Structure formats: C-alpha cells, structure tokens
Amino acid sequence: MLSRIAESLFWIGRYVERADDTARILDAFLARMLEDPWADENAACRSMLAILGFAPHTDGRLTTGDALEILAFDRHNASSITGALASARENARGARETISSEMWECLNVTWHSLAARRKAAERLGPHLFLGFVRERAAVLAGLAESTMSRDDTWRFLVLGRSLERVDMTARQLSIQAGTPQWRTVLKACGADESFLRTHGGEVKPQRVVEFLLLDRLFPRSALHALTTAEDCLRALTPGVERAGVTDPARRPIGQARTRLEYADMSTLLDDLPEHLAALQRACAAASAAVTARFFVQAAAVAWALEDA
Template sequence: MLSRIAESLFWIGRYVERADGTARILDVHLERLNQLPPHERATVSGNLMAVMGAAPEDGGEPSGDLREVLHRLAFDRTRISSIAGSLGAARENARRARETVSSPVWEALNTTWNGLSGHRQDVVGAYRLCTWVVERTATVRGMADSTMSRDDSWQFLSLGRCLERADMTARMLATGDERSFRLSWANMLRCAGAYESFLRSRPAGFDESHAAEFLLLDRLFPRSIVSSLRGAEKSLSSLDPVSSRLGHMDDSLRMIGQARSFLEFHRTEDLLGELPEHLDRVRAACAGASDAITSKYFSHDVAQAWTGELI
C-alpha cells in the first residue's frame, strides 16, 4: 500500500472519531454552560476549550460567550479541532484515498459534509448538530466495518479510530473536576454512550468513582480507554507482527502497551485523586504513538535528485 493512502486512511479514522467525540463532549456541557452566570461561564468554557485544543491562539482569556465556544468547537471549518473541521478533513482524506475506501464510506462522508450547512449556528442548532453528528459518524463507521475487507487498509482506519477514541475519552474525563463528577457522573456516562452498560455492570450501590473506573478500565465496553488501547495494539500487531524474542521493538506499540498495562495493573483507593495523572499519561501515549506511526509508515526521506557526472 502506498504510504499516502495509508496515511489518509489513518486520519479518516481519527477525524471521524474526533468529530464524534467533540459532539458528545459539547452536547453534555452545552446545557451546563447555558445556565451558568457570565463569570463562571468564562472559566468553564475556557477550561473546556483548553482541554479540546481550541483555546485562543494569542493566549488571551476566552470571553465566555457561547457563540465563541460554539464557533470554535462546532462550526469553524478552518479548525480541525472543531466538528465541521474534522468532518471536512475526513472527507478530504477520503477523496485522496478514493480508490481504496469503499463507495458507501465515501458517500456517507460526502453526505455528512454537505449536510453541515443545513444547521443553524446557535445554541438550538448546536444541540441538533451534536445529535446528528453522532448518528452520521456511526453510519460512517458502520459502512466501513461492513464494506471493507480486514486488510491493511481497514487496519490503518481502525488504528486511527482507536487512538482517537482513547484520546477523546481521556479529554471527556478531563473536562470535569471532582466536584463535577459528583454532580454529573451520569451525564459523563451518557456522553460516552455508557450509561446502560454501566448500570448492568453495577447491580449494587455505586458512586462517581465507579463511573470513572468504568470509562477508564472496563475491558468489554468499546469506548473505555483500556478497550480502545487494546484495539490500537491489535491493529498495530496485525500491520507488523512481532517476531522478535526480545520484546516489542515498535515504538508505537511499546508506548500504547505501557499505557494500557499501567492502567490495568495499577490499583488505587483514590482513583479520582489520581485521575489527572492517568489521563495525562494516556494522552501523552496517544500523541507519542501517533508520531511514531507517522515516522514509521508515512514519512520518507526526500529522494536525492540525480545529477550527471562531468566527463
């Protein structure tokens, strides 16, 4: 497979998952922001945009205006951290890899991109946009899973999806402090689509620490961080099977495996107190693994130009 095609497939998976995760996070925080007084709204919106990588470039303080938050996280087509920007980037990468992605995947992405302009750019429109984007990205993922062979092309797509899903779940958990967990752990679970699965896994009493533990460590729920990291490890192993007797030499697999193993084998009585440390470690592992994947599969030295010798 050409490296440019593999790179496009990897970023299709990442951008589609980023749009989905941003829509889920914005949806669960929008009502809270809308009800806060202006001075508290500025603080909460600033923290939210910082976590989502959408803070003002000049380092200034956000105004707390909901229109600014909605523009940066939802409607700004020039910013890949926004919903519209991520979907536009996913469509552009699908256009570059048009000969590899299936027609249903391309049509789903193209239809989603064209449908963005039909949403009002206000609070009501943002609510509807978030719900619509979650449905549309699920359609794209479903088309990919049902119409693409499980070859290298699908593995790169799945790898990007799993890495971004782990990162977005970590960002979602990072948007709330201990106080917000006590008040809105149910919303956090609903944000990840985990509410019913969590209740079925906890027949007895539970509190906010159990909700955080479920989203962080549950091996069976696909949006948990551990499950997402396991999926990324599986795709990496399929792309480059390990043959060495001396451990994992692949940097991306090593970083993801270390982050996943630390979470699975680390037990603490104060998960919420240590949660920021865990989330920073996961996000650093995802960023480092992405760089390592780019270096190994997508980046190539510039070929030297041939010059004739003087006779």
C-alpha cells in the same frame, strides 16, 4: 498499500472519531450549563477549550455560543467538528479508490449537509447539529464494519480511531473531573446506559472512572481502545520477537495499557490527573511513531534544477 493512503485512512479514523467525541462533549457541556445556572460560563468555556487544545483569541468573556462556534463550526481548525469532517472528507477523496464507495459517499454527503444542518441548528438548537454528527459517525462506522475487508486498510482506520478515542476519553474526563456531574460524563461518552446496566443506578465517581478507563467490555473505554490499537499494530507488523517489543508505536500503547490494567484501584481517583496525562502522552508518542514508521516521505518534495 501505499503509504499515503495508509496515512489518509489513519486520519479518517482520527478525524471522524474527533468529530463524534467533540459533538458528545459539547452536547454534555451545553446540557450542564443549562442545568447549572450558577456556573461561571466564561471560566467553564475557557477550561473546556483549553483541555480540547483550543486557545481562543479573545480576552473578553466567552459564552457557550462562542464555544459552540469554535468547537462546532470553525472551518479553519481541523479539531472543530466542521473542520474535522472536512479533513476526513479531504483524506477520503485522496483515498477514494481504496475505501468503499459507500464510505466515501457517506463522508461526502455528510460534508455537503453540514451547512444546511448548521442553519437548522441556528433556529432549532445545537442539539440538532450535534445529533446529526453523531449519527453520521455511526453510519460511517457501520459502513466500515460491513464493507471493508479486514486487511491493513481496515487496521489503519481502526488504529487512528482507537488512538483518537483514548485521547478524547482522557480529555473528556479532564473536563468533567472536579465537577459533580458524573452522569454527564457518562452521557458524554455514550456510556450512561451501558453503565447503568452494569453497575445499577448508583453513580459513584470511582465506578464511573473505572468504567471509562478500565472496563474490558465497554468499547469506548480507554483500556478497550488501547487493546484494539495494540492488536492493529501487532497485525501490521507480524512476527514473534524473542524478547521485548521493538515497535516504537506499540511500546507506549502497551505500557499505557498495562499501567491502567494493573492500576491500584484504591487510589484511582487520586491518581486520575496523572493517569490522564500519561494516556495523552502515550497517544502522541504512538501517533508519531506510526507516522515515522509507515507514512515516510509522503510529503511532496520540491525539485531544483541545476546545470553546469
């Protein structure tokens, strides 16, 4: 497949996951701020924005409204929900003949509906907007699942989604770490019901972190997403190597996976910040390696005329 299209698919995967996860994080965050009237709103907003990679321009006090504006509605930042969905659609537009028409229409309709959803959210609360975003991400995932052949097209999409998921899970845990709101963390990851069925009603920090980082069966856990990403990369470059792994994208992912898989469970909570930082580094390294390996020279070049 075309390198440019592969890159688009990878980024559709990443952007949609980013919008989905940001919506979940915001939902959980807004709920926490409502439930905890003593929380320092400004500090909490700033800390969350920083972890999600935003540097607010103002030095004044930030409210949850500001955070919502920045994280949900800012069209000009590709990491906000609106920005990420616009970028996903833009990528899909350029790859329109490769992805299925249903997927393109899904992204296109989502993008066209955002303005109206935002208006509705202004009257009826942000949950309406955030819920819509999560639902559309689920529709897209379902369409991809049922309409795409399991070829490289699919793999690049899933690879992007998985890397973003690992990265966002790490960031979600960073935001919530240090607060006693573990139930909120589970909710933010869409994991609360699955967790309760697995571990019962007692929400212990150790168990939550285990579940979100190490669970082999829960699809949003870091380990599960790393394993999926690794499978995609292995299928993209078939062939058996006698020793080691030369694929520079697979190496950081594999290392991060084994590090988690064989982590010392007794010190898991103490080592958490270190684990999370390592996960984010691994994602960045893998993304850079995938770009260098598969998406080479897709940028437009300028030509200069010379004559003599």
